[in-house]
Amino acid sequence: MLWTANFLKAQGYDFNSTLLKDNQSAIKLETNGRSSAGKHSSHLNIRYFFINDLKEKGHITVEYCPTDKILGDYMSKPLHGKKFNQQQNAILNLVPATAAQLMMIGYFQVGPTKK
């Protein structure tokens, strides 16, 4: 994640990184650090609060995204039906090209028709 942002920065493009997830407990741990650690998470090693540090320094932003809209769902579970189609379309960007774009790449033969 950091590598990608740094790589783009080296190319001259300044991008902000946003981490989208649906686990609100994890978001609280990453936002508040130790103060959000409860009874069962109180023994987490300090190195797992690395994201908390990055957030405080402003390198990344952590945001909540509903389960239905998060694309990571596709990669972690075998989805089916409507959800599978929606997320597959988003991942491959299967939006059909417009007629103007197709004409630009020479998809249509423009000119007088043969008699």
Add this chain to the structure above:
Amino acid sequence: MKLDLRIDGQVTIDMKDYVTTMIESFPKDVLLKGKVASPWTENLFKVDQKSKLLDNSKSEQFHTTTAQALLLCKRGRPDISPAVAFFTTRVKASTEENWNKLVRMMQYLHQSRDGVLTLKADNYKVLHWHVDAAFAVDPDFKSHTGGILTMGHGAILSYSRKQKLL
């Protein structure tokens, strides 16, 4: 692999030729058996311990196709990543059940062989990382993590893998 940059502001990653090569090297009789709506069933990560091990020739075919699919899912077809992540954990002791799952993925690829990945960036200048995990879905009770990087349209980077710790 062909990179199509003819339309301004977008790139298309075309691996149709590679998919055709994969299909041609796979037994044709099983590919044309039926139509499938997705590359997997809901039992993708489940393993039947009683299933028989594959014979040598089928096992080699399983290994070869998995290696080809691994390259494909990292380049032009990230939509088959979860299936490939499972197959890569089964190449050493592949069974008939695993073979049936591979056949389904190949049937799906056969049907959707014209699919290409199109990448496009929107104007917000934000890298969106979508991350999610499924708890204890693998047979050894390990969890599965998946993530996607997008700049608006299409997955630039994607991963789907079994967690090492939990």
